[in-house]
Amino acid sequence: MLIPSRETGFLHPRSSEITPRGIYEGRRDMLRLLAGGVAGAALATWAGRDAWAAATPRPGKLAALPGGASAVSGAVTMEKLTSYQDASSYNNFYEFGTDKADPARNAHTLKTSPWTVEVEGLVKKPGKFGIEDLLKLSSQEERIYRLRCVEGWSMVIPWVGYSLAELIKRVEPLGSAKYVEFVTLADKATMPYVGSRVLDWPYTEGLRMDEALHPLTLLAFGMYGEVLPNQNGAPVRIVVPWKYGFKSAKSIVKIRFTEKEPPTAWNKAARNEYGFYSNVNPNVDHPRWSQATERRIGEDGLFAKKRKTLLFNGYEAQVGQLYAGMDLQKYY
Numbered sequence: 001m002l003i004p005s006r007e008t009g010f011l012h013p014r015s016s017e018i019t020p021r022g023i024y025e026g027r028r029d030m031l032r033l034l035a036g037g038v039a040g041a042a043l044a045t046w047a048g049r050d051a052w053a054a055a056t057p058r059p060g061k062l063a064a065l066p067g068g069a070s071a072v073s074g075a076v077t078m079e080k081l082t083s084y085q086d087a088s089s090y091n092n093f094y095e096f097g098t099d100k101a102d103p104a105r106n107a108h109t110l111k112t113s114p115w116t117v118e119v120e121g122l123v124k125k126p127g128k129f130g131i132e133d134l135l136k137l138s139s140q141e142e143r144i145y146r147l148r149c150v151e152g153w154s155m156v157i158p159w160v161g162y163s164l165a166e167l168i169k170r171v172e173p174l175g176s177a178k179y180v181e182f183v184t185l186a187d188k189a190t191m192p193y194v195g196s197r198v199l200d201w202p203y204t205e206g207l208r209m210d211e212a213l214h215p216l217t218l219l220a221f222g223m224y225g226e227v228l229p230n231q232n233g234a235p236v237r238i239v240v241p242w243k244y245g246f247k248s249a250k251s252i253v254k255i256r257f258t259e260k261e262p263p264t265a266w267n268k269a270a271r272n273e274y275g276f277y278s279n280v281n282p283n284v285d286h287p288r289w290s291q292a293t294e295r296r297i298g299e300d301g302l303f304a305k306k307r308k309t310l311l312f313n314g315y316e317a318q319v320g321q322l323y324a325g326m327d328l329q330k331y332y
């Protein structure tokens with residue numbers, strides 16, 4: 001992004017050590033809800049699946065539950081999972097700071113309960129969804145997605161959620177709705193960088209309607225079988241695996257259906273660097289660096305060989321047809 005990170009490799013303390021009691025209790029309530037409700041039914045146990053499972057138990061760790069991986073094509077990759085430690089301590093969440101270690105350090109102030117997501121704009125059934133209702137709207141699935149950041153690194157993360165399409169169908173978009181805009185929380189009281197001039201707050205993102213309806217587009221509430229840590233976008237975010245990571249807006253408070261392409265935070269900040277589409281594409285360089293290769297977080301030392309970046313982040317079979325006939329150099 002615009003501001004280079006120092007990439008400190010900072011290891012943050014366990015959340016039991018940094019989370020104030022009130023927030024910790026709130027998270028426990030959410031977990032009870034997850035474990036007891038429809039939402040919990042498909043959250044699988046991840047114990048033993050990878051190295052992260054050996055880590056010290058975290059507060060609110062979910063009990064083993066039956067449930068399998070998603071049946072959506074492309075929703076699972078057999079690549080090695082990024083460790084929970086890396087996925088929750090190396091983040092971009094500029095509302096909490098611009099260094100990769102800042103979100104894990106600062107996001108404990110985010111108050112994720114109560115939480116409401118407002119659906120508005122060109123839909124037959126606009127309304128406000130409490131996070132509890134949103135969690136239960138459809139059954140939760142595990143999706144193991146690659147996340148490729150525009151900065152040149154990637155991770156493999158097991159998300160928990162359901163296709164955004166489930167929510168979209170529920171609110172019945174009008175024929176005139178061509179785009180979906182995501183507006184995220186911008187609360188100066190709890191987010192120390194909101195008010196800074198790094199970005200035009202709130203952080204917003206958008207998708208074309210067919211992208212938003214694509215089954216791979218996930219409305220995510222959890223990762224690694226647990227609710228999302230604050231720094232990863234609690235209590236609800238989207239994950240769009242074939243696009244650069246910045247399209248995956250965190251801590252969403254509003255979903256708006258529009259006729260015109262909505263403005264997006266990074267596009268407003270640097271129009272020639274961050275386009276609306278932002279599909280992962282090794283053939284379209286960022287003006288200041290190549291996008292041909294990537295560094296997989298956690299598995300490589302300073303001199304380790306980089307991986308080749310794949311078109312649409314490896315999801316071409318699933319999403320390539322959405323862009324048939326489009327000039328991807330122009331619509332970057």
Ligand code: MTE
Pocket residue numbers: 001087090091092093094095147148149150184185203231232233244245246247248249250251
């Ligand atoms: N959402 C908000 N609200 N604010 C942000 O700064 N950063 C984006 C995206 N969503 C961001 C955001 C970027 S640049 C990336 S790469 C991903 O979140 C990172 O998600 P992760 O930290 O869970 O890996």
